[in-house]
Each structure stands twice: as structure tokens, then as C-alpha cells.
Amino acid sequence: MNNLKIVQQFTKRSVFLVLLLFLTLPSFLSVTPQIFAADVAEEPAKSSESSAPGVELPQFETAQPPGSPSLAESQPAAGEGTATAAVEEEELPPVQYRTFFGLDSRVVVWIVSELHLMFAAFVLGVPIFAVIVEIVGFKGGDIKYDKMAKEFTKLLSAAFATTASLGGLLGFCLFGLYPEFMGHMTNVFSSTMYVYALMFFGEAFTLYGYYYSWDILKGTAAKKWFHIFLGVLLNLFGTGLMFLTNSWATYMMSPAGIVPATGKLVSLYHAFYNPLWMPVNIHRLIANVCFGGFVVGAYAAVKFLGAKSDEERAHYDWMGYVGNFIGVGALIPLPFAGYWLGREVYSSSPVMGNIMMGGAFSWTFIIQAILIGMLFIGANYYLWLGMGRIKGSERYTKFFKYLIFIIFMCFAVWLTPHNLPLSGEERAMIGEQYHPFSKYFGVMAAKNAVVNLIILATFFSFLIYRRSNKGEICPFSEQGKAGKIGIFSGLIFCLLMLVSYAISLNFVELEENIKAFVKPLILSLYIQSFTVGLAAFLTFKNRGKLGQALLFAVTASIAVLYFWYYGFQVMQKANLVLRYLSVTQVSIVMSCLIMNATIDIFMFRKAKLVGGIVWGKMPIRSQYALILLCVVIVILMGLMGFIRSGLRMDWHIYGVLQDTSQWAYTPALSYMGRIVGLIVVLFLGLVAFVFWLANLGDKKEKGALTEEFELTEPHPEHYKKYS
Amino acid sequence: MANKRNTFLLIWIITAVGCLYGFLKYASPKIFQMLMAKDHPMPTPSTLMMWYMIMGVLAGLVYATTSNQKFVDFLSFLLPDRGPLIKSFLRKILFIGFPLLVGWFVYTWAIPGAASPVELRIQHPTLPQEFEKLENPFRQADAETQRKCIEEGKILFQTYCRPCHGSKADGNGPFANSFRLRPINFKDPGTIATVVDNYLFWRIKEGGPGLPSESTPWDSAMPSWKDDLKDDEMWKIIMGEYDTAGVMPRQREKLE
Numbered sequence: 001m002n003n004l005k006i007v008q009q010f011t012k013r014s015v016f017l018v019l020l021l022f023l024t025l026p027s028f029l030s031v032t033p034q035i036f037a038a039d040v041a042e043e044p045a046k047s048s049e050s051s052a053p054g055v056e057l058p059q060f061e062t063a064q065p066p067g068s069p070s071l072a073e074s075q076p077a078a079g080e081g082t083a084t085a086a087v088e089e090e091e092l093p094p095v096q097y098r099t100f101f102g103l104d105s106r107v108v109v110w111i112v113s114e115l116h117l118m119f120a121a122f123v124l125g126v127p128i129f130a131v132i133v134e135i136v137g138f139k140g141g142d143i144k145y146d147k148m149a150k151e152f153t154k155l156l157s158a159a160f161a162t163t164a165s166l167g168g169l170l171g172f173c174l175f176g177l178y179p180e181f182m183g184h185m186t187n188v189f190s191s192t193m194y195v196y197a198l199m200f201f202g203e204a205f206t207l208y209g210y211y212y213s214w215d216i217l218k219g220t221a222a223k224k225w226f227h228i229f230l231g232v233l234l235n236l237f238g239t240g241l242m243f244l245t246n247s248w249a250t251y252m253m254s255p256a257g258i259v260p261a262t263g264k265l266v267s268l269y270h271a272f273y274n275p276l277w278m279p280v281n282i283h284r285l286i287a288n289v290c291f292g293g294f295v296v297g298a299y300a301a302v303k304f305l306g307a308k309s310d311e312e313r314a315h316y317d318w319m320g321y322v323g324n325f326i327g328v329g330a331l332i333p334l335p336f337a338g339y340w341l342g343r344e345v346y347s348s349s350p351v352m353g354n355i356m357m358g359g360a361f362s363w364t365f366i367i368q369a370i371l372i373g374m375l376f377i378g379a380n381y382y383l384w385l386g387m388g389r390i391k392g393s394e395r396y397t398k399f400f401k402y403l404i405f406i407i408f409m410c411f412a413v414w415l416t417p418h419n420l421p422l423s424g425e426e427r428a429m430i431g432e433q434y435h436p437f438s439k440y441f442g443v444m445a446a447k448n449a450v451v452n453l454i455i456l457a458t459f460f461s462f463l464i465y466r467r468s469n470k471g472e473i474c475p476f477s478e479q480g481k482a483g484k485i486g487i488f489s490g491l492i493f494c495l496l497m498l499v500s501y502a503i504s505l506n507f508v509e510l511e512e513n514i515k516a517f518v519k520p521l522i523l524s525l526y527i528q529s530f531t532v533g534l535a536a537f538l539t540f541k542n543r544g545k546l547g548q549a550l551l552f553a554v555t556a557s558i559a560v561l562y563f564w565y566y567g568f569q570v571m572q573k574a575n576l577v578l579r580y581l582s583v584t585q586v587s588i589v590m591s592c593l594i595m596n597a598t599i600d601i602f603m604f605r606k607a608k609l610v611g612g613i614v615w616g617k618m619p620i621r622s623q624y625a626l627i628l629l630c631v632v633i634v635i636l637m638g639l640m641g642f643i644r645s646g647l648r649m650d651w652h653i654y655g656v657l658q659d660t661s662q663w664a665y666t667p668a669l670s671y672m673g674r675i676v677g678l679i680v681v682l683f684l685g686l687v688a689f690v691f692w693l694a695n696l697g698d699k700k701e702k703g704a705l706t707e708e709f710e711l712t713e714p715h716p717e718h719y720k721k722y723s
Numbered sequence: 724m725a726n727k728r729n730t731f732l733l734i735w736i737i738t739a740v741g742c743l744y745g746f747l748k749y750a751s752p753k754i755f756q757m758l759m760a761k762d763h764p765m766p767t768p769s770t771l772m773m774w775y776m777i778m779g780v781l782a783g784l785v786y787a788t789t790s791n792q793k794f795v796d797f798l799s800f801l802l803p804d805r806g807p808l809i810k811s812f813l814r815k816i817l818f819i820g821f822p823l824l825v826g827w828f829v830y831t832w833a834i835p836g837a838a839s840p841v842e843l844r845i846q847h848p849t850l851p852q853e854f855e856k857l858e859n860p861f862r863q864a865d866a867e868t869q870r871k872c873i874e875e876g877k878i879l880f881q882t883y884c885r886p887c888h889g890s891k892a893d894g895n896g897p898f899a900n901s902f903r904l905r906p907i908n909f910k911d912p913g914t915i916a917t918v919v920d921n922y923l924f925w926r927i928k929e930g931g932p933g934l935p936s937e938s939t940p941w942d943s944a945m946p947s948w949k950d951d952l953k954d955d956e957m958w959k960i961i962m963g964e965y966d967t968a969g970v971m972p973r974q975r976e977k978l979e
Contacts, residue, residue, distance in 0.1 A: 347975075349855065350850070350855065350918075350919050350922070350973075350975065351849065351850045351852060351855045354847040354849065354850055354918065354922070355847075355849050357847075358845070358847030358917070359845055359847045359848060359849050360845060360849060362845060362847075363845075377781075377785065381785055381789070384789045384790075385788075385789065385790070388790050388791065397789070397790065400786065400789050401786060404782050404785055404786050404789075405782070408778050408781070408782040411778060412774070412775055412778055415774065416771065416774075418913055420768050420770055420771060421768075421770045421841045422768055422770075422841065423769070423838055423839050423840065423841045424839035424903055425838060425839060426766070426768050426769065427903065427904060427905075428903070429763070429765075429766050430765055430766065430768070431761070431763060431765075431905070432894065432905055432908060433894065433904075433905060433907055433908055433911070433914070434911065434913065435765060435768055435771070436755045436758075436759065436765060437751075437767065437768075437771055438768075438771075439911065439913060442913065443912070443913045443917075568912050571912040571913070571916055571917065572912040572916050572969075572970045572971070573970065573971055574971060575916065575971065575973045576974050619791055621788060649849070
């Protein structure tokens with residue numbers, strides 16, 4: 001009996017059991033009202049006891065109408081029967097908190113919401129690159145890409161149902177366990193909740209439509225484009241859903257559009273578009289792609305490790321490479337988006353900002369630094385090992401030791417905290433508040449500098465990887481129009497980015513003494529613009545490699561060395577300029593990445609191949625690196641979820657609705673570690689189970705991969721396009 | 724792969740890790756002593772020492788496993804061969820030295836000794852919300868009034884704060900050496916320059932006793948000044964303190 005049959009039988013029995021339960025529910029409900037009524041009578045007493053003494057709670061118009069009996073008045077007298085309580089039910093004030101079978105309500109919501117978010121991140125991140133991979137396959141005529149995009153979507157459809165189930169569970173938990181809080185949220189966001197539900201239909205229909213029409217919408221270019229359109233629509237619905245729910249989550253951190261004292265809604269637009277909404281949207285959008293990439297990479301690694309044939313190994317090696325490529329590609333801009341979010345958190349509340357970076361949550365950021373460092377090291381390590389399967393890569397292996405030195409040095413600075421755990425003896429020996437290592441490495445100026453250097457080093461690893469099997473290059477003058485247009489477009493884009501920002505810096509509204517600190521930033525942007533132009537010019541003169549080296553050198557000198565030093569100056573004298581400094585730093589590094597990538601693409605376009613890539617020829621440890629990357633990103637997501645939510649401290653809605661439950665305290669690091677660890681194990685277990693289910697039907701398709709990797713013919717649609 | 728074989732890779736990595744240890748343990752305390760013109764070395768804290776050493780070892784292992792050939796070379800040193808005599812000699816040193824090194828670490832960790840516990844410090848205690856919205860009333864005044872406030876604040880600073888925080892606000896007051904945790908050096912860009920001035924107002928007003936219950940135990944000898952100074956005096960002290968230290972308070976940013 002094969003696995004499919006077992007699952008079918010299991011499904012039939014499950015349906016029968018669900019029906020049975022459904023039929024017995026009415027008889028159960030006929031008894032329960034009395035039980036609930038008796039329980040409700042006790043709830044207010046608990047909530048009034050747990051209220052912090054001396055804390056004045058805002059009185060919400062809908063949650064507690066004027067004239068409603070006080071908590072003490074609503075208490076039934078001792079010894080009163082359940083019948084009396086049931087009669088007084090309507091007069092009782094709303095319940096603030098309930099528990100889930102006596103469990104810690106906060107932990108229940110924490111675990112369920114984090115699991116929901118992790119699945120949602122996968123479900124929202126994967127379609128973005130699935131559609132891109134499909135387009136690449138269609139335009140390039142390589143059927144391998146099309147098959148891989150379909151495999152991604154197969155995982156997606158399996159994970160989607162789990163996401164929806166967890167979302168439903170989260171909703172019930174929130175409404176059940178935190179009724180007062182959810183009452184407030186419903187008052188403010190009820191209209192958007194209906195939109196959310198409707199958009200969910202849109203996502204479900206487009207997702208299943210996209211997956212199940214894959215083979216039907218083949219054959220002609222028009223059909224394929226329609227299929228791609230379905231994928232784009234799926235992404236639009238998914239992103240819209242995420243943006244919508246983000247507004248609820250960010251409203252809890254930076255509430256707007258209401259009267260704080262009463263909780264009355266004044267402007268839904270401002271409540272929705274609250275100060276942290278857009279930074280969280282951008283951060284999550286990029287992080288979801290990164291998360292999806294690394295989870296797919298781990299899936300491919302597990303399949304690679306269990307592969308029985310060379311073809312299977314080749315397929316999953318390639319899939320793992322693509323997953324890692326997507327993960328790292330999204331990881332590179334992620335620190336910039338994270339920094340923007342952090343700054344906006346600080347701007348919306350200096351208290352929250354202080355708690356985050358220098359207060360109770362500062363040590364969680366050291367853990368975050370370790371995890372991010374591991375991601376960069378793991379991704380680079382995988383790339384270096386991957387060069388082993390490329391003939392010609394030995395020309396570049398000499399760079400490994402320098403890259404390792406740079407990345408580990410940066411990692412060391414990146415995780416050095418400003419405040420160190422010190423014994424009394426060490427403090428006495430150092431003789432002052434900060435050891436020089438923590439003084440110069442522990443502040444944001446240093447951290448921003450090194451993270452940019454790690455990004456540049458990782459990008460360099462990518463460049464040598466893609467050059468590995470390329471030999472003699474074709475002179476640029478023979479690259480044709482495409483090369484010239486490509487370089488010129490890259491140049492214009494970079495110049496627009498750099499020069500427009502430099503011009504805008506001239507008009508920032510600051511006091512004259514502070515504005516003086518902006519001038520070096522403007523100068524740096526112009527120097528970088530000139531260097532980008534020079535690199536393009538050198539490329540046109542067949543000296544592209546020199547142009548690239550020059551661009552790397554100038555970028556590292558300005559964005560890393562100079563801004564490391566200048567960041568300290570700005571911190572001391574003009575902290576308002578830090579915002580502009582970080583954007584300048586990002587712009588300079590991004591221009592280097594964009595221009596260097598453009599030059600590399602067009603410089604090596606018609607280069608002679610030294611040898612091919614032998615997919616599947618990877619050491620086993622590379623696959624464990626991919627699995628490690630997945631585990632690390634899942635831990636990172638769990639940790640950052642805790643930080644974002646925990647920053648509100650003892651507030652459901654920061655500064656508006658206080659958490660007066662018994663769980664209104666910030667968990668200690670060890671406790672947080674245990675819960676996040678549990679969430680990570682649960683997620684990885686669930687995702688493994690879901691992927692196993694998704695693959696059950698594929699058992700009989702053995703041999704398909706052989707065909708795929710032996711296939712040298714272009715994609716059928718490719719013919720049609722050019723015929 | 725056309726790379727030359729390096730059967731001494733293991734020894735090179737051990738040497739590099741040893742150099743890192745030597746630098747952190749012996750060289751950097753002396754270098755910082757010279758650079759910062761101190762009369763005593765600045766020893767690397769044990770926590771950092773451990774982290775940096777772990778990273779050094781990890782970097783060596785990553786390098787040794789970046790290709791199959793390197794990995795084989797790395798391990799091949801441990802296997803007997805007909806290589807040069809020096810290799811055989813170094814191998815014996817390694818086989819004897821490594822267990823001894825591990826034994827020495829275990830011994831130094833396990834040996835009973837008196838040491839104060841290592842504390843996980845928090846830089847910025849959480850500012851209570853009632854202080855978040857406060858604003859220094861003198862910051863918006865005209866230039867002349869501000870200048871007067873700064874001068875008054877400097878005098879108050881020298882009267883009340885100098886004994887611990889020093890006349891230059893560098894944490895070197897006459898009483899500074901008597902504290903286990905020295906008073907903060909306000910000239911350091913990582914201290915008062917990173918916080919808004921109502922944060923300082925809270926610290927001056929409530930002092931060590933007013934620190935929040937979370938992240939305890941705090942190690943602060945800062946007294947509470949709420950019974951001795953008026954609010955206006957505290958705001959002026961803050962202005963004088965920033966001016967003395969030569970740094971600016973963090974300013975509130977507009978949301979974008």
C-alpha cells in the first residue's frame with residue numbers, strides 16, 4: 001500500500017470524525033451556557049486584582065460604556081447560584097482577559113502568531129521569486145527554470161492551507177483571550193478586516209489557479225503570459241494582505257488617528273498609515289523573500305542529501321544554489337531596511353528606541369548580530385564551496401583567505417557590545433566605563449561601517465563565483481548596442497540616485513551649526529558619482545576590471561573607513577545628521593553594487609567559457625550549510641518578532657491601552673530563548689511535515705529529472721516566440 | 724585544481740590562532756595604554772577574549788574546509804608520512820601539547836577562587852513614560868537666556884556633580900576612584916550624546932534609587948536630587964553639563 005492510499009483513507013476517516021463532532025456539538029452547547037455564565041462571574045474579580053495599582057486606564061467608549069456598573073458592583077455575592085449569575089450576565093462589564101485551559105495566554109498568542117507569521121512569510125516570499133524564475137525560464141527558453149518555479153509553487157500551495165489554519169487559530173486566540181484589546185482593535189479597524197477577508201479569497205483563488213493551471217496554460221506565448229499574470233496577481237493579493245495586517249501590528253506600536261484618552265477613532269487613514277507602517281512593510285517584504293529563499297534552499301539540501309541518482313543530485317544542487325542566491329540577494333538590502341525601521345521606532349518614541357538599542361532589549365540585538373553574522377558567513381561559505389564544481393574557479397580561490405579575514409573581522413566588530421559583561425576585577429583594571437574595544441566597536445557608527453563592508457565582501461564573492469568558468473573576455477567595443485545601453489542605463493540610475501540625494505541634502509531644514517555636518521556627505525556623494533562615471537568610462541575603454549576595482553576601493557574608503565570616523569563626530573555634535581549619514585552610506589554602497597554588477601554582466605557577456613558547471617558535485621557539508629542558513633533565519637525571525645512585539649513593554653497599544661494581565665512583564669532572555677526555540681522546532685517540524693505531504697503524489701514521477709537534465713532543447717514557447 | 728598542496732595548513736592555522744591570542748592578551752592592553760596615555764594597561768575583557776577566540780578558530784576551520792583539497796591537507800598533517808623531520812616533530816608537539824592545553828583550561832576554570840560575578844549590563848535603563856514627553860523649558864528660549872542658563876548650569880554642575888563626574892565632565896572627579904563602577908565620562912560620544920535631555924533629567928531627579936525594577940540589580944551610586952534641587956536647576960545643570968562635555972543632546976526627529 002503506498003503512502004497516497006494511506007493518506008486518502010486517513011482523509012476519509014477524518015471527514016467522518018469531523019462530521020461526528022459537528023453533530024454532537026449542539027448537544028454540548030445546550031449544556032455549556034450555564035457553565036460559561038458561572039465562569040464569567042469570576043473573571044472580573046481576577047482582572048481587577050491583576051490591575052496595576054495606581055494605573056489609570058483609559059476608559060474606552062465602546063469597551064466600557066459610561067454608567068456601566070463598576071467591577072466591584074458587578075461581583076455576585078458569595079454563595080450566589082449560577083442561575084442568578086446568568087440573569088445578571090447582561091449587566092456585567094466586558095471581560096478583559098481569559099485563559100486557554102489555564103495556560104499562559106501570552107505564550108499561547110506568542111507561539112501561534114509567530115508560527116502564523118513564519119508560514120505567512122514563506123507563502124508571501126516564495127511567489128515573488130517563483131514568478132521571476134518562471135519569467136526567466138520563459139524568456140531564456142530553459143525548461144529547468146519553469147520546472148523549478150512549479151516546484152516552488154507546489155510547496156507554496158501546501159503551506160498556504162497551514163498559514164490560513166494558523167491565522168484562524170490566531171484570530172480565535174486573540175478574540176478569546178484578549179477580548180477588551182480586540183474590542184478596541186475591531187472598533188478602529190473593523191472596515192479593513194472585511195477587506196482583509198475578501199483579499200484572502202483573492203489570494204486563495206489566484207494561488208490555486210496559478211498552480212493548477214500550470215500545465216494547462218502552456219503551449220502558446222499568450223497562454224504563458226496569462227499564467228504569469230496570474231502569478232503577478234497572486235503577489236499583489238499577498239502583498240496587499242501583508243500590508244493590511246502590518247497596519248494593525250504597527251498601530252499597536254505607534255498608534256495614531258484616535259483620541260488617546262478615550263480610544264475613539266478620529267481618522268482611519270492615520271490609524272492605518274501610522275508612522276511605523278511603511279518601514280515595517282518594506283522590511284517584511286524583503287525579509288519574506290530572504291526567508292523563502294533560505295527555506296527553499298534547505299528543502300533542496302534535504303532532497304540532495306537523500307538523492308539516489310546523479311540527476312536528482314544535480315537538480316537539487318541547482319535548486320539549493322538558486323535558493324541561496326535569492327536568500328543572500330534579499331539579505332543584502334535587509335540591514336538598510338532594518339536600520340530605517342529602527343530609526344523610525346526611535347523617532348516615534350525615544351523611550352522605545354532606548355529600550356531597543358540601549359535598554360532591556362539591547363542584548364537581544366547582540367544575539368541578532370550573531371545570527372546575521374552566521375547568515376553572511378554561511379552564505380559565503382556555500383558560494384566558496386560551490387566554486388569547487390566550476391572548472392576555472394581555481395584562479396579565484398586565492399581571494400578566500402582575504403575574504404574570510406574581512407568577514408570575520410567585521411563580524412567581530414558587529415557583535416561587540418557597547419556595554420560588556422565585566423567582573424568587578426576587570427572593571428577595576430580597565431579603570432573606566434568602557435574598554436576601547438567596546439567604546440569604538442560598540443556604537444552604531446562602527447556597526448554601520450562593518451555591515452557595509454560585509455555586504456561588499458559578499459558581493460565580491462558573488463562576482464568571483466559568476467566569473468569562475470569565464471575566460472578571455474570580448475572587447476567592450478564588440479559588445480554591441482546592448483552592452484552600451486546597459487552600462488549607460490546603470491550609470492544614469494546610479495547618478496540619479498546619488499546626485500538627486502546630494503541636491504536634496506542642500507535643502508534640509510537644520511540649524512546652521514548642525515547643517516555644517518551635512519556638507520561632507522554631499523561631497524562624498526559627488527565623489528562617488530564621479531567614480532561611478534569613471535568606472536563606466538573605463539569600461540567603454542576596455543578597462544572594466546580597473547573600473548570595478550576603483551569603484552570598490554573608493555566605496556570602501558568612503559562608506560566604511562571615512563564614515564566610521566565621521567559617524568563618531570556626528571554622534572557627538574549633531575545626532576540629527578545621523579539619519580542623512582546612513583542614507584548617504586547606503587546610497588554609496590548600493591551604487592557600487594549596481595554599477596559593478598552591470599559592468600560585470602556586460603563585460604563577461606561573450607566571454608569564452610573555461611569549463612562548465614558540474615551540478616551535483618558538491619561536498620555534503622555545503623548542504624549542511626544550507627540547512628544551517630534556514631535554521632538561523634527561522635531563529636532570527638522568531639527573535640525579531642519578540643523584539644518588535646516586546647518593545648511595547650506593558651502596553652497592548654503603546655501609550656493608549658495598558659496590559660493589566662498577570663503576563664504584563666518583559667520576559668527574561670533565557671525564557672525568551674526557550675519560547676523562541678520551541679517556536680523554531682515547531683515551525684521546522686510543521687514545514688517538514690507539510691513538504692512531505694506535498695511530495696506524496698510525486699513518487700510515481702521518477703525519471704522526470706533525468707529528462708530535465710538531459711534536455712538540451714529550448715522551451716517550446718521559445719520556438720513560438722521567434723517563429 | 725592546480726593549487727599547491729600545503730600539508731602544514733593545520734600548523735599555520737594553529738599559529739594564526741595563537742597570534743590572535745597573543746595580540747588580545749598581551750599586545751592590545753599595551754597598545755591601548757600607549758594610545759590612550761594611561762598609566763596602566765587596558766586588559767581585554769574575558770568575555771570579548773572568548774568571543775574573539777571562538778571567531779578566530781571558526782575562521783580557521785572555515786578556511787580549511789573551503790575546498791576538498793584544503794580539507795584533506797588540513798587533516799593530512801595528523802597522519803604519519805615520510806615527510807620532513809620537522810613535520811614529525813611538530814606532530815608530536817601537537818599530540819602532547821593539545822591535551823595539555825585542554826587540561827590547563829579545565830584546571831584554570833575548575834580551580835576554586837574568589838571572583839566577583841560577571842554582570843550583564845544594560846546601558847540605558849527604561850525611561851518611565853511620565854518623563855518621555857518632558858521638554859527642557861530653556862531650550863526654546865532666546866540665545867541670550869540660553870547662554871545665561873548654560874553658565875548657571877555650569878556653576879551648579881561644578882557644585883553638585885564635579886566631585887564624582889569631574890570638572891571637565893570626564894568622569895574623573897576627586898571621588899571617582901572610590902566607586903566600584905566609575906562615574907560616566909560624558910565626553911564619550913556613546914554616553915549622554917545618545918540620549919535626549921529629559922533622559923538626563925530623569926537620571927538626576929530619581930538617581931540610582933529610581934531605576935526601574937527590570938534588569939536589576941543595578942550598580943549605580945547616583946543619588947536622587949529631587950529633594951535638593953528644583954526642576955529648573957536640573958534643566959540648567961543638563962545644559963551646563965553638555966556644554967562642559969562638548970557634546971550635544973540627542974534631538975527629537977521628525978517622523979518621515
